[in-house]
Structures are given as C-alpha cells and as structure tokens.
Amino acid sequence: MDELKKDNLLPEEEESIAPEEITEDSFPEEQADENEELMEELESIRDMFQQELDRASAEDSEYDEDEMLIQELENPDEYIEYEEEADPEELCQCCEEKLRFKELGEDYPYCEDCRNAMKKYPLRKSGILTFLLSGVLLFASFYVSYPYMNDALMVAEASASYKSGYIMTALQSYYSYFNGSKTAEGTSKRALDEMVEGYNKLGYQTNSAELIKNNYSEDELEKPWNKKYASTVKEATILTETYEALTEVTNDAFSGKDYDYDEVMAGLNALKEVNPLEEGKSQVAEKYNEVFIEYYKFVLMSIAEKSLSEQLDQLKYIDSIGEGQEWVYLANYCAVAARLGDEEAVNYSFDKLISLNREDNTAYISKANLYRFMETPDAEKMIAVCEEAKAALGASDVTYKHPLAIAYLIKGEGSLALEEIEALFNAGNYTVQNCNLYALVGLYNGDKEIYEDMKALLAGYGYEISDLVTQYKKGKITIEEIIKDQGGDI
Numbered sequence: 001m002d003e004l005k006k007d008n009l010l011p012e013e014e015e016s017i018a019p020e021e022i023t024e025d026s027f028p029e030e031q032a033d034e035n036e037e038l039m040e041e042l043e044s045i046r047d048m049f050q051q052e053l054d055r056a057s058a059e060d061s062e063y064d065e066d067e068m069l070i071q072e073l074e075n076p077d078e079y080i081e082y083e084e085e086a087d088p089e090e091l092c093q094c095c096e097e098k099l100r101f102k103e104l105g106e107d108y109p110y111c112e113d114c115r116n117a118m119k120k121y122p123l124r125k126s127g128i129l130t131f132l133l134s135g136v137l138l139f140a141s142f143y144v145s146y147p148y149m150n151d152a153l154m155v156a157e158a159s160a161s162y163k164s165g166y167i168m169t170a171l172q173s174y175y176s177y178f179n180g181s182k183t184a185e186g187t188s189k190r191a192l193d194e195m196v197e198g199y200n201k202l203g204y205q206t207n208s209a210e211l212i213k214n215n216y217s218e219d220e221l222e223k224p225w226n227k228k229y230a231s232t233v234k235e236a237t238i239l240t241e242t243y244e245a246l247t248e249v250t251n252d253a254f255s256g257k258d259y260d261y262d263e264v265m266a267g268l269n270a271l272k273e274v275n276p277l278e279e280g281k282s283q284v285a286e287k288y289n290e291v292f293i294e295y296y297k298f299v300l301m302s303i304a305e306k307s308l309s310e311q312l313d314q315l316k317y318i319d320s321i322g323e324g325q326e327w328v329y330l331a332n333y334c335a336v337a338a339r340l341g342d343e344e345a346v347n348y349s350f351d352k353l354i355s356l357n358r359e360d361n362t363a364y365i366s367k368a369n370l371y372r373f374m375e376t377p378d379a380e381k382m383i384a385v386c387e388e389a390k391a392a393l394g395a396s397d398v399t400y401k402h403p404l405a406i407a408y409l410i411k412g413e414g415s416l417a418l419e420e421i422e423a424l425f426n427a428g429n430y431t432v433q434n435c436n437l438y439a440l441v442g443l444y445n446g447d448k449e450i451y452e453d454m455k456a457l458l459a460g461y462g463y464e465i466s467d468l469v470t471q472y473k474k475g476k477i478t479i480e481e482i483i484k485d486q487g488g489d490i
Contacts, residue, residue, distance in 0.1 A: 092109070092110050092111035093110060094111070095113070097111075101115055154177045155177060155191050157173055158177065159191070159194060161173060162194045162198060164358070165354070165356075165358035166357075166358050167201055167358075168202070168357065168359045170195075171195060171199065174194070174198075177191070178195070192211070195211060196229070196232060199211070200232065200327075201327060201357060203327035205235060205236040205239050206236055206240070208236060209232060209237070212229045212232060234284050238289055241276060241281065241288065242288040243292065245271055245276075245281070245288055246268070246271070246292065246296045249264060249267040249271065250264060250300065253300055253303060261300070264300055268297050268300070271288050271293050272290055274287070274288060275287060290321065291318060291321060291328050291329070292325075292328060294314070294321070294322075295318060295328050295329050298315055298332065301314060308339055308340050309340065318333075326356060330349055330352060330353055331362040331363070334349035334350055334353060334366040334367070338366040338369040338370040341370065341374050343370060343374075346366060346367055346370045347367075349363075349366075350363050350366065358392055359392065359397070361389065361397055364385060364388065364389035364392070364400055365399060365400060365402065367385050368386055368400065368403035368404070368407070369382075371385070372403065372407075372410070372483060373484065379411045380407075382403055382404070382406070382410070383407050385403075386401070386404040386407065398423060398424055398427045399429065401420045402424060402433065405417045405421040405424070405437060406437070409440075409441065414444045418441050418445050421438045425438055430457070432463055435454045435457055436458075436465060436466040436469050436490050438450060439451045439455065439469050440466075440479075442454070443469070443473055444479060451465075451469070466490065468482045468485060468490070469490075
C-alpha cells in the first residue's frame with residue numbers, strides 16, 4: 001500500500017469518517033440526493049453483513065454444544081457407539097460388527113445377538129449330519145489302523161530304548177514285535193539292524209543269525225548290499241565251530257575229571273594254528289575265533305585256581321585283541337578286578353560295560369563288590385552302587401540285592417541283610433551263591449532253620465554248602481573274615 005502511494009498510484013489520504021458519524025448533515029445540500037442513495041446502499045450492505053454474521057455465529061454455537069456434550073459423557077467407552085472408533089478386539093468374533101457382551105465376562109467373545117442366535121440354533125441339521133459322519137469315519141479309520149499304529153509305537157519305543165543304551169529292554173520289545181505284530185513281515189530295516197546288533201553285543205550270535213535267516217534267503221545274503229548280514233551269519237557259525245573244538249580239548253578239565261593243566265593249555269594254543277577248512281571240519285571258517293580260545297584259557301586258569309593277578313593279566317590281553325567281542329570276557333574282567341580291589345581296572349571295565357548296555361547287572365554287582373574287597377570294606381559305597389543299579393535295572397532285576405545284603409552285614413545290620421536276601425530269593429534267584437549267603441545271614445540272625453533249609457536245597461541239586469558258611473556256624477571264622485575272603489562263595 002505504501003509503495004503504491006509512493007508511486008502516486010493512490011490518491012492522498014483524507015481524514016476518514018467512521019460509518020456511524022455519517023449523517024445527512026455531513027454532505028452539502030447539492031449532493032443530498034446522491035447521499036440518500038449512498039445511505040440506502042450502505043444500509044443494504046450492513047444488513048447483508050449482519051445476516052452472514054448471525055449465520056456463522058449460529059454454526060459456531062452448534063459446534064460448541066456438541067463438544068460440550070462429548071466432554072460431559074461420564075463413561076468414555078460409550079462413545080464407541082461410532083463404528084469407526086471401535087477397537088477391533090472389542091467386536092464380536094462371530095458377526096464382527098457389534099460389541100462383545102461383557103456381562104458374561106471380559107473374555108466373552110460374542111455379542112448379545114449372536115449369543116442368543118447360537119442358543120436358539122446351536123447346530124444346523126447339515127452340521128449334525130456332517131459331525132456324525134465324521135465320527136463314524138474316524139472310528140473306522142482308528143479301528144483299521146490301530147494294529148499298525150500299535151506296531152509302529154512298539155518299534156519306536158524299542159528303538160528309543162536301544163539308542164539310550166537299554167539293550168535288553170529294546171530286545172524284549174523287538175522280540176514281542178517280531179513274534180506278535182501284524183506288520184512284522186514288512187518290518188523296517190532299522191528294527192532288524194538294531195535287533196541284530198543288540199544280540200551281537202550281548203553274545204546271542206545264534207539268535208542273531210536265526211533272525212537274519214528268517215528274513216533273508218541264502219541268495220539274498222549273497223547280494224553285496226546284504227554283506228553285513230552275511231558276515232553276522234558266518235561269524236555265528238565260526239563261534240559255534242570254535243566252541244565245539246574247545247569242548248573237545250577242555251572236556252575233562254571242565255567235567256571235574258583228572259587232567260593235565262599244561263597239556264590242556266597246549267591244546268588250546270594249538271587251536272589257534274588249525275585251519276578248519278583244510279581239515280574238513282568247517283564249510284566257512286579258515287581259523288577258529290581267537291578271542292574265544294583265549295577266554296577258555298582264562299576259564300582253565302580259574303578252574304586251576306591260578307592267582308587273581310594272573311587271571312586279570314589274561315583278561316587284559318583278551319581286551320587288547322577283543323574289540324567288538326566284549327561280551328566274551330568283559331564281565332569277568334570287571335569281577336576279577338573287583339576281587340583284587342583294583343579300582344582303576346574296575347572303573348575301566350564298568351564304564352565299558354555300561355556303554356554297551358546300561359542294564360548290565362554284572363557291572364553293578366562287580367563295582368559294589370570292589371568296595372567289599374578293599375583293604376577297609378566300605379559299606380556305604382556298596383549301598384550307593386546298589387542304589388544306582390536299582391535305578392538303572394528297574395523293578396524286574398533285583399540281582400543287586402546280593403551285594404546289598406553283604407553291605408548290611410558289614411554294617412552289622414543283620415535284620416536289613418535278611419530282608420534283602422529274602423527279597424532276592426522270593427524273586428526266584430536260586431543260585432548257589434544266593435543260597436550260601438541266605439544260610440550265612442540266617443546264622444548271623446540266629447536262625448539255624450534257614451541254614452538247614454539252604455543246605456538241603458543245595459544238596460538236592462548236587463551241591464554242598466560253602467565251607468566258609470560251615471566254618472562260621474562252628475565259630476571258627478568271623479563274618480569280617482568271610483567278607484574279605486577273595487574266593488568266598490557269597
């Protein structure tokens with residue numbers, strides 16, 4: 001504006017006169033008519049302006065009233081009546097339009113209308129028919145597939161036991177499967193492999209070979225991809241032939257007849273040089289199983305009552321050549337080491353036995369006996385090992401109760417020792433050692449009748465009661481001396 005003035009584009013300002021000061025007297029008489037027209041025009045503009053002002057004021061007033069109404073709402077949630085403002089999580093899960101009926105709880109998912117509709121029409125006729133048909137089909141499919149599902153579960157359970165090291169449990173499950181399932185004819189290769197390997201680990205090579213022959217013909221075993229099975233069958237045959245050859249050499253020594261130790265030992269060594277194929281004694285074996293021959297040498301040493309240290313040395317030699325055939329000698333390794341009180345050798349063989357089969361009861365019995373034959377017997381460690389055995393072997397195997405009863409004798413707790421040996425006997429464990437221990441514990445508790453019963457039971461099978469037990473009965477030896485005796489029958 002100032003720039004326009006500067007450029008003389010606007011006239012010079014005159015003294016302004018406010019609209020309310022304009023009157024008829026403010027104009028000269030000669031302009032009266034013109035002034036009257038001007039006044040009318042100004043009044044028309046004023047009226048028009050006032051109308052617009054009134055209309056704008058009315059709209060503002062209407063907006064203020066709406067705003068005050070919103071602010072005066074006591075419960076803001078009521079404003080959710082506008083659908084665009086509603087939280088989707090608050091809407092009915094059925095119609096997705098109305099708010100959920102929260103009178104039935106904050107988590108109730110439906111609105112009141114949908115709830116009433118579902119109460120009145122819970123399921124359509126077509127839905128009922130579909131439901132019934134689905135139930136019939138489900139039952140039929142379950143009925144048809146149940147035997148196969150049961151077999152599959154049995155195999156899965158057996159495999160899990162095998163992989164966890166519970167070989168005996170796995171073999172028992174697999175045995176039930178092979179002999180009672182409807183699908184055993186189409187058994188998986190995994191099941192057969194694990195059963196064969198399990199038998200081989202525990203020394204049941206004959207069972208392993210029989211299982212393979214039941215599933216594979218001779219022609220099939222000649223196929224390159226079945227070489228492993230063919231080798232297992234061949235090894236079982238060699239073991240059988242080796243056993244027959246060993247029996248010929250050791251017959252007199254093992255039957256209790258007079259024999260020449262050196263002569264028998266020489267005969268065992270000679271078997272390692274024999275070629276059964278050339279001599280016509282075999283169809284498969286070029287030589288006899290060396291580990292088996294060396295093991296029989298250990299047995300002969302035991303019969304001849306060679307020192308425990310000599311026996312352990314022989315077992316250590318067998319261990320050096322017996323990889324894969326631990327079932328032949330390892331349990332004896334652990335037992336002899338225990339009688340010597342050789343903790344290092346016991347722990348070595350124990351760990352090896354448990355790695356092959358967590359349910360090897362001989363491993364636990366030998367380790368418990370280790371603490372019996374220590375320079376100072378440790379009953380508490382014996383009991384601890386027996387508790388480990390109880391957890392690992394399960395309720396069906398109570399062989400650990402033999403060393404447990406001895407542990408209680410060491411502690412002088414005769415009643416507990418009697419309780420354990422009675423439980424062992426009641427489980428059907430009628431071994432010579434258990435009978436002798438039962439007689440000893442009976443005498444310790446002043447029950448001579450138990451002694452007489454055990455003496456009669458052993459005699460019925462051609463055995464005599466242990467001389468150690470008899471000497472204790474006569475008062476010529478103490479419990480402590482019997483417990484530490486390395487050759488004791490208890």
